[in-house]
């Protein structure tokens with residue numbers, strides 16, 4: 001399973017030889033037959049061998065062994081009902097071999113480098129921040145959790161909540177009708193109150209970052225007023241969706257909300273970065289950001305998704321910079337790296353900095369596609 005701790009541990013891996021990182025899309029929807037992704041795998045194996053040649057004969061042997069092991073892992077079979085993407089990190093010379101099974105598809109690619117190539121995993125994790133959907137009406141309450149794009153209904157936590165009778169067929173008539181209506185409103189209110197309490201317990205047990213409410217407007221408003229403030233603070237949107245909606249409808253509606261919330265949060269962080277840069281508490285652009293990372297001054301690293309560029313890494317002192325070959329810190333000869341942005345992300349993750357990938361944000365592009373808010 002993918003989680004932040006696992007990605008950080010991978011980002012911090014330092015071995016004696018080069019690491020092979022291989023991403024394979026095995027999504028059953030786009031690759032119905034095994035042969036469909038096995039052909040892609042053959043192509044990646046050839047690519048990996050070519051890339052390894054540039055690292056010398058010893059590295060090439062280690063990478064060839066890595067690729068053989070990856071290919072035999074794929075051919076030995078895995079559960080395709082759950083797994084849509086695979087990420088392999090291997091270094092035969094060190095006996096290092098890790099497989100990450102992703103419930104979301106990944107983009108095919110192979111990278112040979114001194115460290116595991118983790119940026120696609122981090123990006124995947126961030127694309128689906130943890131959130132939940134709570135649907136209510138006068139009788140029902142349902143809870144769905146989304147994790148890494150998977151929707152699971154967890155209504156069982158609410159099963160202890162008593163259901164009120166359905167009063168819809170009894171329009172209020174005269175004083176007796178009014179009494180029935182009042183009773184029905186009280187029962188519905190109690191139902192919502194219970195639902196709010198169970199939601200608090202359930203979301204405290206396994207917290208989510210965002211909560212989306214759905215149901216008839218007046219019921220959602222009433223529920224929101226009853227939620228514990230800790231839960232209410234997580235509410236990002238209210239949807240006019242039936243409490244009996246099917247999983248696909250819930251999923252579509254919620255993913256739209258979540259994408260909008262993610263763009264809004266990212267824009268907020270870019271605003272913070274711009275203000276920090278103005279106040280001398282942040283840096284923007286490749287060179288100053290890499291310098292801040294090397295000096296361990298970064299609190300939050302912001303990177304435009306898809307930004308890649310060549311650069312240099314010093315294996316002696318870990319310096320990262322856009323220009324080589326001589327290291328300005330220790331004067332050793334540095335290695336040219338295909339993507340110094342990936343190196344920066346790994347460095348930040350390994351040093352426990354917060355990293356945020358930002359999608360489609362013109363303001364960050366203007367700032368140089370990368371920047372950091374500093375600790376000091």
Ligand SMILES: [Zn+2]
Nearest residue numbers: 314317327330
């Ligand atoms: Zn150096």
